Amino acid sequence: MSNQSSADSDWTDHIRRLMTSLKLSQADLATRLGVSRPTVTRWMKGSHEPTSASYLAMGNLLGLPDAAYFWERAGVDPSNFPATKLQGSISSLRVDLRDFTLISGKKLTRGIVDSKSNAVILPLLNITAYGDRIPPGPHVTLAQAEVLDVLMAPLSWCPHPENMLCMHLCGDSMAPLIPPESILAVDTGITDRAQLDKKLAVFSHREHGFKVARLQRLASSDILVSANHTDLPVDVTDQAKWKAVGAVAWWVSKDALPQNVDKN
Structure with missing residues (x-):
């Protein structure tokens, strides 16, 4: 975001209270949010405002009711949550998840989130993970990514809530496990390859963009193996070129439309 005058930078007081509440130093907060220490320093001075993604992450660190300020600064409609506690159900979400199916086999219906549940707001970024060998368009890095919704x-779905983000999936390389055009929730707090071994993961290449598949660590190489075995494995051994973005925590996909039945 662009520079703001110190008179308008009330975010500094809220960030200071966040750090006090969670007993975090500026360095601790930078680590938790995945930003640099100088970035936090600029926020505290009021010279630069946090990005939407950083506001969302800070809100997720606090949880309701204290998260409301940060989520509003990120652009979340405050009508989606009361000031004191989250109430309602999945059907009240800004992104209507009634049209989605959780791939664990459960249908997302009313009642999954009740008045006693905690919730996390996740940014849906304008980045796309792919499965096949051809990236879906120009690569947008995480640093360049913008919040679409x-x-x-x-x-309970978010082991590291402050590190969660969402991205689109393009292509059928993860079918039938993950249908095309699904939305992936990625835990960027898990990037160690030993922890990612045999798990669904997202990797990033500076030229080829984001790749999602299951990581398999072999004796002398690391490969990504797609669920659709018509797609060849991808060698991601070179850690200078292939960076681990995180583990796929869960995903949602649109229900398949029923096929027309020929009654003749």
């Missing part, structure tokens, strides 16, 4: 999910 937000999703709300139960806290």
Whole structure:
């Protein structure tokens, strides 16, 4: 975001209270949010405002009711949550998840989030992970990514809520496990390859963009293996070129439309 005058930078007081509440130093907050220490320093001075993604992450660190300020600064419509506690259900979300199916086999219906549940607001970024060998358009890095929309999910779905983000999936390389055009929730707090071994993960290449598949660590190489075995494995051994973005925590996809039945 562009520079702001110190008179308008009330975010500094809220960030200071956040750090006090969670007993975090500026360095601690930078680490938790995945930003640099100088970035936090500029926020505290009021010279630069946090990005929408950083506001969402800070809100997720706090949880309701204290998260409301940060989520509003990120552009989330405050009518989506009361000032004191989250109430309602998945059907009240800004992104209507009634049209989605959780791939664990459960249908997302009313009642999954009740008045006693904690929730996390996740940024849906303008980045796309792909499965086949041809990237879907120009590569947008995480640093360049913008928030297109937000999703709300139960806290229990988000092991590291401040590190969660969402992205689109393009292509059928993960079918039938993950249908094309799904939305992936990625836990960027898990990037160690030993932890990602045999898990669904997203990797990033500076030229080829984001790749999603299951990581398999072999004796002398790391490869990504797609669910659709018509797609060849991808060698991601070179850590200078292939960076681990995080583990796929869960995903949602649109229900398949029923096929027309020929009654003749």
